[in-house]
Amino acid sequence: MADTYLVTGGLGCLGAWTLHILQRAGKRALSFDLSDNRQRLDLLMSPDEQADITFVQGDLTDARQIRSVFEQHAVTHVIHLAALQVPFCRADPPLGAAVNVVGTVNLFEAARQTQLSHLTMASSVAVYGPPELYGPGLLPADAPVAPRTLYGVYKVANELTAQVYWQEYALSSTVLRPYTVYGLGRDQGLTSDPTRAMAAAARGENFHIHFGGAMQFHFAADVARQFVLAAEQPSGGALACNLGGPVVSVAEVARLIMALRPGVQVTCAETTLPFPAGCDGDALHRHADVVYATPLTEGIAATIAAFS
Ligand SMILES: NC(=O)c1ccc[n+]([C@@H]2O[C@H](COP(=O)([O-])OP(=O)(O)OC[C@H]3O[C@@H](n4cnc5c(N)ncnc54)[C@H](O)[C@@H]3O)[C@@H](O)[C@H]2O)c1
Numbered sequence: 001m002a003d004t005y006l007v008t009g010g011l012g013c014l015g016a017w018t019l020h021i022l023q024r025a026g027k028r029a030l031s032f033d034l035s036d037n038r039q040r041l042d043l044l045m046s047p048d049e050q051a052d053i054t055f056v057q058g059d060l061t062d063a064r065q066i067r068s069v070f071e072q073h074a075v076t077h078v079i080h081l082a083a084l085q086v087p088f089c090r091a092d093p094p095l096g097a098a099v100n101v102v103g104t105v106n107l108f109e110a111a112r113q114t115q116l117s118h119l120t121m122a123s124s125v126a127v128y129g130p131p132e133l134y135g136p137g138l139l140p141a142d143a144p145v146a147p148r149t150l151y152g153v154y155k156v157a158n159e160l161t162a163q164v165y166w167q168e169y170a171l172s173s174t175v176l177r178p179y180t181v182y183g184l185g186r187d188q189g190l191t192s193d194p195t196r197a198m199a200a201a202a203r204g205e206n207f208h209i210h211f212g213g214a215m216q217f218h219f220a221a222d223v224a225r226q227f228v229l230a231a232e233q234p235s236g237g238a239l240a241c242n243l244g245g246p247v248v249s250v251a252e253v254a255r256l257i258m259a260l261r262p263g264v265q266v267t268c269a270e271t272t273l274p275f276p277a278g279c280d281g282d283a284l285h286r287h288a289d290v291v292y293a294t295p296l297t298e299g300i301a302a303t304i305a306a307f308s
Helices: 013-024 039-044 063-072 086-091 093-113 150-169 193-202 220-232 250-260 282-287 296-307
Strands: 004-008 028-033 054-057 077-080 118-122 172-177 180-182 207-209 214-219 238-242 247-249 266-268
Touching (some): 013 039, 077 220, 086 150, 093 118, 150 172, 150 238, 180 193, 193 266, 207 250, 238 282
Parallel strands (some): 028 054, 077 118
16 A cells, blocks of 8 residues: 555645645545645646545544545555644634644644654744743744744644654654745645735736744745654654744745745735744754755745746
8 A cells, every 4th residue: 555645624725735745755544634724735636637636625623534534545644734723823822722633633643543653743943932032043843932922822832742653652743833835735734825916016006014023934946845754753752843944034935936926016014923933943954854945035936936
């Protein structure tokens, strides 16, 4: 039997990119998502390419359903991306906790019960607190967590869940903590404005990004590739890694977009987000054979061209 890669949240931004990368590599991909809306996948894959993927519409909060997906499809690799992002957790905290925390426990349980030895999942830099809590420089992966959003609290719970599944059941995991992901399909969540600005620029329209400050930007294709690799390389523990990369101001991203589409105005607010400016990717570099890092100028140009 060929390996089967389960991608939870397969119809979200990173999920769609991950399915795209798996399909292109000739790997068998299984999408599990609450939604059946393929609009993000349609941006990346033709209907013929999508025909190679198995789609299951389901709810991660349903433990029995997720367990039966593991069994019926003989899942061998897990890339857990389904979650409610910051604004959705803020709007409905109990639902956020049900999907992000209980859903993640359901996934670990199904993996354990079906004797999987490893999985990968998305956490976030939102596990950390605002920059004033920390010293200067990039934060190491093991810097103290101090989330200022419920979303961040739920991600901390997931990371601790991963540690317990390693200690008690030897189910290893690699947790990746992206900062601001950009690229086709990034249309919701607190940090989706830079991608919306790229889409607006492609249409010849002005855009105002509702936050400022400095942060790390990751091209969605790179993050998806990193998740596929993380699913394939057992970590020998409960490994949590930041993705690293250059710290860039939002104003600089606006400038890069304007340089690619002269005549378009992209502005940004001064409000900063309650996360550190940057985190080092040292743990990931130590563990992963490859760290995918498309230069920002290249990623922005590719995204605007694709939107065009
Ligand atoms: N996009 C970023 O910048 C970023 C940054 C840090 C961390 N992350 C994390 O990466 C992961 C993927 O992010 P994304 O940008 O692709 O998010 P997204 O919001 O685009 O996609 C999330 C997907 O999860 C699905 N989902 C929601 N509830 C579900 C449920 N109960 N059962 C099954 N599926 C459900 C949604 O339908 C959606 O397709 C998330 O865990 C997110 O927290 C993203």
